[in-house]
Amino acid sequence: MFTIENRTTGRSFRTDGCNVILDDALIHGLNFPYGCRKGFCGKCKAMIIEGEVAYEDDIPNGITSEEASDGMALLCQCCAKSNVELVIDELSSVADTEVKMLSCKVQSIKHLNHDVMQVFLKILNDESLRYLAGQYIDLIHHDFEPRAFSIANAPNNDGLIELHIRLIEGGKFTNFVFNQLKENSLLRLEGPKGDFFFREDSKKPVILMAGGTGFAPIKSIVEHAIVTKLNRTIYIYWGVRDEIDLYMDLPIQWVNKNYNICFIPVLSRPNENWNGRKGLVHKSILEDFDDLTGYEIYACGPPKMVESAAKSFVEQGMIQDNFFSDAFVFAFTEKKQ
Ligand SMILES: Cc1cc2nc3c(=O)[nH]c(=O)nc-3n(C[C@H](O)[C@H](O)[C@H](O)COP(=O)(O)OP(=O)(O)OC[C@H]3O[C@@H](n4cnc5c(N)ncnc54)[C@H](O)[C@@H]3O)c2cc1C
Ligand code: FES
The missing domain is CATH 3.40.50.80 (Nucleotide-binding domain of ferredoxin-NADP reductase (FNR) module)
Structure with a gap:
C-alpha cells in the first residue's frame, strides 16, 4: 500500500496503486478537481513533488511532454508506484463547482416509506457532476417546471445521484414521481446548486x-x-x-x-x-x-x-x-x- 499526500491541504489517503489516483482520492472524500476523466481536459493536473506515478499507455493528450518532464501528472490517468506527495487545489467552495445541465436516467426507484421515494439517477454520456455535500439539483421533465431536490449521497465518482422525494398532496411533480416514473425513465438535471454545503475547514462541533x-x-x-x-x-x-x-x-x-x-x-x-x-x-x-x-x-x-x-x-x-x-x-x- 502507498500513501498519497496532498501538500496543499495536508490530507492523505492510502492506495494499493491499482486505481488511478483521482478515483482513490474521490473514494476517500478528497475533493480533487476533474473534468473529462479521459486525459483530455487537464483539469486534474497536479505537481508530483515526491514519488513515482505511471500511465498505462503513452502520456495523455491533456499534458505536454514538457509538463510531464517538469513533474506534472494527470491524476485521472496515472496510478501510484510508490508513496506520492503532490500539490493540487481541492474544491472547497461553491465557486469551485460548475453548474451543468445533464441527461440522466432512473437507475432505481423504491419506497422508503408510505410517502418518501428513494430515486437513484445515473448520469449519462460519460458526464459527471461535481458537488459539495449538502447541495441540491433541479430535476427537469418536459411536462413540468423544474423542481429542487437535495442530493442525498456524498460526492464520489460513481455517476449516481441519490434523491429522497416526499409526496406532496396535490403536488404535480411528486405525484408523477410516485405514480409514473419508472426505472430507465429519462430526465435532465441542472446543478449543483445552493450554498448549503459542509464547511470542512472549521474545527467546531x-x-x-x-x-x-x-x-x-x-x-x-x-x-x-x-x-x-x-x-x-x-x-x-x-x-x-x-x-x-x-x-x-x-x-x-x-x-x-x-x-x-x-x-x-x-x-x-x-x-x-x-x-x-x-x-x-x-x-x-x-x-x-x-x-x-x-x-x-x-x-x-x-x-x-x-x-x-x-x-x-x-x-x-x-x-x-x-x-x-x-x-x-x-x-x-x-x-x-
Ligand atoms: C433547495 C430545495 C431542496 C429541496 N430538496 C428536497 C428534497 O430533498 N426532498 C423533498 O422531498 N423535497 C425537497 N424540496 C421540496 C420540493 O422541491 C417540493 O416538494 C417539490 O417542488 C413539490 O413539487 P410538486 O410539483 O409535487 O408540488 P407543486 O405542484 O409545485 O405544489 C402543489 C402545492 O403543494 C404545496 N407544496 C409544494 N411543495 C411543498 C412542500 N415541500 N411542503 C409542503 N407543501 C408543499 C404547495 O401549497 C403547492 O402550491 C426542496 C426544495 C428546495 C427549494
Ligand atoms: S479529468 Fe480531464 S484530463 Fe483528467
Whole structure:
C-alpha cells in the first residue's frame, strides 16, 4: 500500500496503486478537481513533488511532454508506484463547482416509506457532476417546471445521484414521481446548486438539524464526514411527525460505528409507544444546549422550521455566520423570488 499526500491541504489517503489516483482520492472524500476523466481536459493536473506515478499507455493528450518532464501528472490517468506527495487545489467552495445541465436516467426507484421515494439517477454520456455535500439539483421533465431536490449521497465518482422525494398532496411533480416514473425513465438535471454545503475547514462541533426529507442533504454531509474521517463531534437531530417518518435507520448504524456521532430523533406527533424526544426538533436542540456560541449549525427542511430555528438559536448564543440552512420552499417559482 502507498500513501498519497496532498501538500496543499495536508490530507492523505492510502492506495494499493491499482486505481488511478483521482478515483482513490474521490473514494476517500478528497475533493480533487476533474473534468473529462479521459486525459483530455487537464483539469486534474497536479505537481508530483515526491514519488513515482505511471500511465498505462503513452502520456495523455491533456499534458505536454514538457509538463510531464517538469513533474506534472494527470491524476485521472496515472496510478501510484510508490508513496506520492503532490500539490493540487481541492474544491472547497461553491465557486469551485460548475453548474451543468445533464441527461440522466432512473437507475432505481423504491419506497422508503408510505410517502418518501428513494430515486437513484445515473448520469449519462460519460458526464459527471461535481458537488459539495449538502447541495441540491433541479430535476427537469418536459411536462413540468423544474423542481429542487437535495442530493442525498456524498460526492464520489460513481455517476449516481441519490434523491429522497416526499409526496406532496396535490403536488404535480411528486405525484408523477410516485405514480409514473419508472426505472430507465429519462430526465435532465441542472446543478449543483445552493450554498448549503459542509464547511470542512472549521474545527467546531457540528449540529445537523433535519426536518422530514431535509434528512437527504444531512445524509450526504454525514457520509462525507465519515469517509473523510472527520474528527469533530456531530449531533444529528431529525424531526418528523411519527416513527414511520424516520424512513432510514442509517443514523443508528452511524452511531454504532462512529464514537463522534450522536443521533436524536424528535417526533412531533408520536404514537403512544414512543419513549423518545417529542415536540419541535429545534426546541430539543435549545433544551440540550444552553449556549450555542461554539457550534456550527446546519438546518434543512420546511421553511417554518428553519426560520424558527434561526431566530431562537441566535437568542441562545449562536453566531449568525455559523448557521447554514436550506429551506424546502414549496415550489420552484417561490425559491426564485
Ligand atoms: C433547495 C430545495 C431542496 C429541496 N430538496 C428536497 C428534497 O430533498 N426532498 C423533498 O422531498 N423535497 C425537497 N424540496 C421540496 C420540493 O422541491 C417540493 O416538494 C417539490 O417542488 C413539490 O413539487 P410538486 O410539483 O409535487 O408540488 P407543486 O405542484 O409545485 O405544489 C402543489 C402545492 O403543494 C404545496 N407544496 C409544494 N411543495 C411543498 C412542500 N415541500 N411542503 C409542503 N407543501 C408543499 C404547495 O401549497 C403547492 O402550491 C426542496 C426544495 C428546495 C427549494
Ligand atoms: S479529468 Fe480531464 S484530463 Fe483528467
